[in-house]
Amino acid sequence: MKNNILQCNYTLNQRNYQLRIPMNIDCVIPDNDCVRLISQFVEEMDLTELYDTYERMPAENHASPEIMTKIMLYAYHEGNNSIASRVIEKNCLRDINYMYLLEGKKAPDHATIARFRTRHFALCADKLIAQMTEILHDLGQITDTEVFIDGTKIEASANRYTFVWKKSTTKHQARFLQKTALLVGNIISRYSLPPLWHKEVKKRHVKKLKKDLLLKADKENLEFVYGQGHRKSQLQRDIEDLDESLNKIIEYETKLHKCGNRNSYSKTDNDATFMHLKDDHMMNGQLKPAYNLQHAVNSGYIVMTGIFPNPGDMLTLKPFIRQMEDRLSLRFRRIVADAGYESEENLKYLEDEGKEAFIKPSDYEQKGTKKRAAEIGHKDNMEYDVEGDYYICHNGKHIEKLYEKDRRTASGYIRKETHYHCSECDGCPYRGKCMPGKNWKKPVEERFKNLTVSKRFEELRKKEYERIDSEEGKKLRMNRSIQVEGSFGDIKADSSFTRFLCRGKANVYAESVLFAMAHNLGWLHSRIQNDKLDEHLYELKTDPVKAA
Numbered sequence: 001m002k003n004n005i006l007q008c009n010y011t012l013n014q015r016n017y018q019l020r021i022p023m024n025i026d027c028v029i030p031d032n033d034c035v036r037l038i039s040q041f042v043e044e045m046d047l048t049e050l051y052d053t054y055e056r057m058p059a060e061n062h063a064s065p066e067i068m069t070k071i072m073l074y075a076y077h078e079g080n081n082s083i084a085s086r087v088i089e090k091n092c093l094r095d096i097n098y099m100y101l102l103e104g105k106k107a108p109d110h111a112t113i114a115r116f117r118t119r120h121f122a123l124c125a126d127k128l129i130a131q132m133t134e135i136l137h138d139l140g141q142i143t144d145t146e147v148f149i150d151g152t153k154i155e156a157s158a159n160r161y162t163f164v165w166k167k168s169t170t171k172h173q174a175r176f177l178q179k180t181a182l183l184v185g186n187i188i189s190r191y192s193l194p195p196l197w198h199k200e201v202k203k204r205h206v207k208k209l210k211k212d213l214l215l216k217a218d219k220e221n222l223e224f225v226y227g228q229g230h231r232k233s234q235l236q237r238d239i240e241d242l243d244e245s246l247n248k249i250i251e252y253e254t255k256l257h258k259c260g261n262r263n264s265y266s267k268t269d270n271d272a273t274f275m276h277l278k279d280d281h282m283m284n285g286q287l288k289p290a291y292n293l294q295h296a297v298n299s300g301y302i303v304m305t306g307i308f309p310n311p312g313d314m315l316t317l318k319p320f321i322r323q324m325e326d327r328l329s330l331r332f333r334r335i336v337a338d339a340g341y342e343s344e345e346n347l348k349y350l351e352d353e354g355k356e357a358f359i360k361p362s363d364y365e366q367k368g369t370k371k372r373a374a375e376i377g378h379k380d381n382m383e384y385d386v387e388g389d390y391y392i393c394h395n396g397k398h399i400e401k402l403y404e405k406d407r408r409t410a411s412g413y414i415r416k417e418t419h420y421h422c423s424e425c426d427g428c429p430y431r432g433k434c435m436p437g438k439n440w441k442k443p444v445e446e447r448f449k450n451l452t453v454s455k456r457f458e459e460l461r462k463k464e465y466e467r468i469d470s471e472e473g474k475k476l477r478m479n480r481s482i483q484v485e486g487s488f489g490d491i492k493a494d495s496s497f498t499r500f501l502c503r504g505k506a507n508v509y510a511e512s513v514l515f516a517m518a519h520n521l522g523w524l525h526s527r528i529q530n531d532k533l534d535e536h537l538y539e540l541k542t543d544p545v546k547a548a
Contacts, residue, residue: 005044006139008528010036028096034525035074035097041521042070045131049124063105068116069128070101071108076518079495083514085110085117118502122510129513130327132520133303137330141524142298143536146334146358146476148484149320149341151294151313152492155279155499156272156508158289163266163274166259173252177201180245184209187238191216203249210242261410262309265289271505275311279498291500291508294320295516297484299536300523302516304328307509313340315411318349334358336480344457345413347464358468358476361461377434379451390420391451394434397424399449415454422449475540482538490522491515 004012009031029035043066050065051057058064063071074097075082082091092098092107108116121128136142181201187209188195217224217235224236232240258265264274264287272289280286294306294316304327306320317337325331335350336358350357366372367380375381376394383392391399399422407415425431425448432444440447467473491497497515500508527533 005037005040006528006533008032010040025096025100029100032529033097034077034522035100037525037528038074038077038521039070039101041132041135041524042066042073044135045128047128049127050120053120053123061106063102063108063112065116065120067102067105068108068113069121071098072113072117072121072514073518073521074098074101076495076514077522080497083497083501085113088113117510117514118507121514122506125510125513126323126327129302129304129516132517133301133328133330136301136520136524141527141533142301142303142330144330144332146298146336147303147324147332148297148476148480149294149317149335149337150297150480150484150488151292151308151316151340152488153275153277153290153311154293154492154497155277156266156269156289156291157500157503158266158269158272160286160288162268163264163287163289164255164259165274166256166263169252169255169259173249173256176245176248176252180206180249183241183245187213187242190234190238203246203253206242206246206249210239210246213239213242269503271309271503271508273309273311291505292316293512295484295487296320296324297487298332300483300486300527301520302487303330305509305512305516307505307512313337314343314346317341317346318411321349321353334476336476338480339364342461342464343409344415344454344460345409345411347460348456351460356467357464358473358480359464360468360477361464364465364468376430377436377449379453389418393422393449394430395428397422397428399451416456418453418455420451420453425449471540475537478540479537487516487519490519 010033011026011031047066047069050069054065071088071092075088075091082088088098089108089110092102098107133142137144177200184201184205187193191213193209193212213235217239220235222233222235225232258270262273266272266274266289269289272291274287275290275292276285277288277290292308292310292313294308294313295302296304296306304320304324306316306323308316308319310316317335321335332355334356337360339360339362342359342362347357347359361367363372372378373381379391382394382399384390385392388398389401393399399420402419402421404416404418407417409415425434428434431447434449435444435447468477495515500511502508502511527535
């Protein structure tokens, strides 16, 4: 049955069911329309995980979870203007293709559609896209050789000005704790209580002091008063001040907990992080709440998607590959990505996992240029003595090894760095050219050359250069720019999708999966109709003049 899908005429293997109104609706839709392929593909999938999210199945005359999946995928296939729940509801009542998918069932309302997307599909989105990838692999449309990875930032459905900054919160928290320490000190001296802390006031100290004052109020039978015409006692005012301080401390702790390892979050979508986006409606570089969407592409199909809070791509590679391998039985041998993913940690991880890394080095474009050759202070332009473990500068002086130090990166990786220092820079005529820059606090005549080198990173990068400069590496890098960038172009440009509809990481991930699955079905439809089912990689175009 699955092999019959790969035919231009989708009516040859459709299920037999009778449409109620109108009877000739099936004849109106072209035989090679993509809506037929979407319907047949979903029918081939095992939707047990989706059905398990329902405590009670919809009534017989209402759309089943299978039909709802077809409708959602077709809506996301049509583009961003068709994915709102109210638009889908209207299309189910007016559009003939949606009526075809409904199979005579009652059109769902917008609330049912919204609930399906967030309360049902979101709970099993990762399993459904993994299943689609496995089916495409069984059909021979996906290989297990290479995977192209890239990311883009999509704006969150959050208020753009309800931001919380971690650095600012930490600063205000420290300032408030100083005020709280003065308040606690005054209260302790006022009631001759023993001190509760040694260096700084913490939440538990405020709680303990508040508890002691409440016990004191009970012993004195203090009656708390409120409103006009009443005068509060000093003890009541102190208890209320402590209660207000305690609530403020909890508020700061809650904000920092929501931030976690991030530098910010939005009050209206706590999972969204503020990032720089290319689409700047105010043209002032303002940060906006967004998510980092990752795509893993093979043969033009999105095999897996990921949602991350990191503005950059470097820290997303390892968790994204682990996410892929946890959900897929496929093990891609070659990982192809752009320079944003290059780091010692990522290269070592791929090497330890037995994978080939085709990641363009961050300085690949500068290497071999006249500008790089003129930088006499760069280590690549210096001679290195392996036995003596020192560099020889442009003036022939030795930059000796000073010490080795382990440095922990933001992800917790331990990077071993070797520090080199030259003590013979006095009187060097190349001093200003060797150590240029505006960040130096010392004048040129007081500067001394220092180098920080990770030998492990240099070894990994050397192997990386050899791979990407090969003919196979050039072919894979070209395909990366076509395939994975093409998937983003289909979603962002063709479908005009620049902002998520839902809030929360789980719901945002469900949206990304719906777009990915719709893209895959559209891509499969295009390959079937254009007879390109056997094409997986684009070939390099050779220059006939150079070839001759």
